[in-house]
Amino acid sequence: MISPFLTLPGAVADSSGSVAAHYGEPVAEQRMLAAGRAIVDLSDRGVVTVTGEDRLRWLDSLTSQSIAHLAPGSSAETLLLDPQGRLEHSMRLVDDGTTTWLLLDGEQAAPLAAWLDRMRFMMQVEVADVSAEWATLGQLSGADVDGAGGALLVSAAAPHDVPLVWRDPWTAVQEGGWQYAASAEHPGGAFPAAEILVARDELSMLADRARADEFAVAGTLALEALRIAAWRPRQATEADERTIPHELDWMRSAVHLAKGCYRGQETVAKVHNLGHPPRRLVLLHLDGSAGVLPGEGSIVLNGDKEVGTVTSSARHHELGPIGLAVVKRTLDPQAPLVVRVDEEGESPAELVAAAQEVIVPVEAGATAGVPRMPRLGAVQR
Template sequence: MTTPSPLLSRPGAVPVEVAPDVARAVAAHYGDPLREQRALAEGAGLVDRSDRDVLSVPGADRLSWLHSITSQHFEQLGDSSGSEALVLSPNGHVEHHLVVTDLGGTTWADVEPGTGAALHAFLERMRFMLRVEPRLATDAWAVLTLAGPQAPGVLATAGLPVPGAPYAVAATGGGWVRRMPPIGDGGAAAFDLLVPRAGIGATADRLLAAGAGLSGISAYEALRVEARRPRFGVDSDHRTIPNELEWLSTAVHLEKGCYRGQETVARVHNLGRPPRRLVLLHLDGVSEDLPAPGEPVLSGTRTVGRVGSVVRHHELGVVALALVKQSVAPDAALTVGGSTAAIDPDDAPAALDDTQAAVRDRVRAVRSATIG
């Protein structure tokens, strides 16, 4: 979807111009990126995520069908509920990540911008004679996100439902509100809203009148990185298996029946040691240009990983998600694109108290370099 969002015409809107999101037709920010981050962390911010692709799957066989071709246990998914799911290759590599909602006889999936057509083509190939009708619905429907500790109050003031548990869903006149896991280190509440594309502006006005502020996608990305929630195609690559990311707990059901790629997932889970792990890196921030996704993570001259999302956080400075080899020590001296990097202490093994202390010292040194 390349049609600009109507919220790009709001005062101060600056479109996304940074890789890998240069094609996103939404606002990076509305004039004050750091203030917009604080709104998500401390108040309530409305984020335009209408560039996400949306698919709908009506049909009596939809849940058993999705159960058979994805990593999630859809046969246990009740009405007005949701989850996350993965489509894997035969070797267990992640090919698609879906955020899923089932409501009133239709299953909805929203996915990364630009990936909907490929997912729809895959689903069409897997239909066989089943009673399912996968449809690419991006032209008709859009996703907005309301996040922050005051978000529940804003929804209530706007006359919209406030689902109580993660992935719980409530209908809203054709669309829905879905509660998501918290974002940011402070656990700010987050809600996704599916709205008619023609009603993006009206829905935004309704929530802004109820007390929300507009926050750009860069603010949302900063808190997403802080919460270590990966993005498909940015924090993952063609070699990524679910065991390397939090998707093993949010998008994979380890006790369901056979599905494509299950053998790899089960084998690595039983061994307990995936080849890589996701970590939060603190970068010194000396360079004005942030490293691009896919930039190598180096230990000396040796490549030990790849960086994914890189953001400027209002409290942490420049931070990034990275997939690094299991052999990388928590206190390793790392560089990314010429910037000094250190693994966050919270990503060090809990049992290694001395190592964690060394990691904290290294993070303090990187932050001091940034401030200096």
């Protein structure tokens, strides 16, 4: 579905063709968004609802976060893992006392709704993909409507008298969670993101309000730049078929280490307590002198060895060109890196120098500190 926001002056569509990447001034849009003075059209994302008296207890039994007692209006993030602990779906949750609303990257909605519907068994729950009826808008510095901080620029839907606003828990380590990043001041604290649910048929009216300068708009490029600078993982970009939460430091906001059993829990516990994730997320500070920005899938090299892949990149209004990359865990944090940008046709690949900023450290995991036992028959010296 093509958003009415694409009719606004200067709008340039993103790669999906359905929402705006920017409105002609990406850097100014970033600054307005960071200051809480602009909204982002995220109407290409999906929405799934779960109703019924067992909904929270049921979702709690299937996913990684403790949400059985989520209060109306409260937000959470949870992951659906496969039995081996690999990521299948990430979900942003808000409950209004009657319905649990799952906010998803667009391509996740239909398959997640179908999987959940098959898993109902005897539980009193109903699942529906309502992406055609509901749309998401994004904002930073979005506080409670009657709370401290910047007010929301648009009103959220409230079909059951509870405003449907999801507030990103990435700003702090959640109860039962764990942060691998050793930074004293985690940049996630400066990323108070909110996602606001509105009826999809109200998008045209909201676009008209933006056209009348009632509020400013920013494109998805602005949000991506701020997200990357906050080290905030996203399934649509940072994850692949092998991803486990530890690699992206997603234990910080979406995993509760002391809750009951769920799919993939054994792997989560084993890697966290006894092992190490095979890969780790890093922030790359990229050389911008050649004007080349490595895109998703660009190969990260240490000398002539492939050591990782760029997952997302952007031009930040203060940091310059930056990107997130997933690299081998054992990669030396001080190793000199370049990113290979493959050109189309017969043009040679461009090499962009990159400096690594550690997010998930090499020693992540093995928190139980169990000493390694000597092998049977080994000689002790």
